[in-house]
Amino acid sequence: QPTGENERLEGRRGHVDYGLPPLEHELNSSAQLQGVPAFVWEIPQLLIIGVMKAGTSALYYALCEHPRINCVAYVKEPFYLSSAEVAAQAREYHGLVQQERRRLFHLRYVQTVFNLTALSAGQVTLEASTTYLHSAAALTLITSRLMNADRIRMLVVLREPLSRALSHYNHEKRHGKQKATFGDAIAPELAILKSCHQQDTWLAQQNRLDEARPYEALYDCVQAESERYRLAKRRALPGYLFKSLYLWHLRPWLAAVPDRLHFVLHEHFRRDPITELAQLQRNIGLEEFDYESVREEITHEFQEGSRYNRFSGPMIHELALLFRAHNDLLELAIGMPLPWNEALERGHFVIPIE
Numbered sequence: 001q002p003t004g005e006n007e008r009l010e011g012r013r014g015h016v017d018y019g020l021p022p023l024e025h026e027l028n029s030s031a032q033l034q035g036v037p038a039f040v041w042e043i044p045q046l047l048i049i050g051v052m053k054a055g056t057s058a059l060y061y062a063l064c065e066h067p068r069i070n071c072v073a074y075v076k077e078p079f080y081l082s083s084a085e086v087a088a089q090a091r092e093y094h095g096l097v098q099q100e101r102r103r104l105f106h107l108r109y110v111q112t113v114f115n116l117t118a119l120s121a122g123q124v125t126l127e128a129s130t131t132y133l134h135s136a137a138a139l140t141l142i143t144s145r146l147m148n149a150d151r152i153r154m155l156v157v158l159r160e161p162l163s164r165a166l167s168h169y170n171h172e173k174r175h176g177k178q179k180a181t182f183g184d185a186i187a188p189e190l191a192i193l194k195s196c197h198q199q200d201t202w203l204a205q206q207n208r209l210d211e212a213r214p215y216e217a218l219y220d221c222v223q224a225e226s227e228r229y230r231l232a233k234r235r236a237l238p239g240y241l242f243k244s245l246y247l248w249h250l251r252p253w254l255a256a257v258p259d260r261l262h263f264v265l266h267e268h269f270r271r272d273p274i275t276e277l278a279q280l281q282r283n284i285g286l287e288e289f290d291y292e293s294v295r296e297e298i299t300h301e302f303q304e305g306s307r308y309n310r311f312s313g314p315m316i317h318e319l320a321l322l323f324r325a326h327n328d329l330l331e332l333a334i335g336m337p338l339p340w341n342e343a344l345e346r347g348h349f350v351i352p353i354e
């Protein structure tokens with residue numbers, strides 16, 4: 001029998017019985033919603049939704065140092081809300097009224113992803129999954145299935161797109177998923193990007209990239225060509241370049257939850273995490289915490305830094321041209337100056353040592 005809510009909250013540091021239905025039970029009955037403590041409907045308050053290789057681990061663990069933030073997810077990246085299986089399950093709670101379905105979905109998410117026995121009272125609970133930004137399912141589930149959909153703050157870490165692509169490539173190479181050189185690995189994506197640019201006659205005629213319209217066409221074309229590639233080669237493109245076209249992935253989020261997205265630039269965060277975190281906590285309305293006291297913990301390097309060589313040459317120039325215009329549009333869309341094009345112009349690039 002669940003105890004009173006206050007008692008449950010008091011004892012959170014220990015092993016507490018929250019009276020939640022066990023996970024193995026089919027979530028198909030409103031009876032299972034009885035006695036669920038109110039705080040469960042407020043989890044999570046904070047989500048890091050992307051992007052992969054932009055320093056999301058560093059940000060996640062730095063935020064975990066904040067005394068008001070709970071990092072009780074079983075893993076840093078649970079990927080729960082971007083799972084196709086979960087999205088399919090969410091459509092399958094039969095015989096329940098909509099509000100009950102929503103509560104059951106929320107409850108199952110919370111129970112699967114977070115260790116509730118490690119929660120402390122009055123905290124902000126954080127989850128981070130870099131797949132969410134790229135996932136239509138995640139956006140739908142967050143906005144229509146979580147009970148606190150209107151209050152969740154979402155953090156997006158962005159990084160100069162080519163450096164992100166390099167880091168992504170390096171990551172896959174380290175994990176044995178990629179054997180080709182960087183140049184060969186990005187070649188199919190670069191070819192698609194170039195051909196889509198050329199196909200866009202409006203773009204070619206106007207010779208301008210500063211309006212949203214040609215980008216709609218570019219993204220549609222890239223999507224169609226990627227699908228063609230996938231069917232022909234029976235494998236998807238890795239997305240080293242495509243995942244760096246941030247605006248493409250961000251657009252549905254900017255349309256659906258514009259006021260709840262908060263951006264962190266990798267370059268700023270890496271250079272001065274304390275100032276960035278202070279700014280971020282103000283933006284998301286978190287109580288002031290002096291990160292100086294945990295400087296050592298938050299300046300910790302999270303992975304062996306990738307080994308890079310300086311790089312220049314025609315390919316980088318092509319890439320720089322393609323990304324420069326995208327960066328300008330992104331800057332407009334999120335209303336935040338981005339320091340990346342200067343680096344692109346200087347050809348200030350490095351590639352992994354093969």
Ligand SMILES: Nc1ncnc2c1ncn2[C@@H]1O[C@H](COP(=O)(O)OS(=O)(=O)O)[C@@H](OP(=O)(O)O)[C@H]1O
Nearest residue numbers: 052053054055056057058167270301302303305306
């Ligand atoms: N303290 C700190 N601040 C900012 N960035 C840092 C920090 N520590 C590591 N890194 C670099 O972040 C890159 C990994 O990013 P992610 O943690 O987002 O990777 S992942 O998507 O979770 O795999 C990865 O970049 P590359 O080294 O270029 O591959 C890490 O080196």
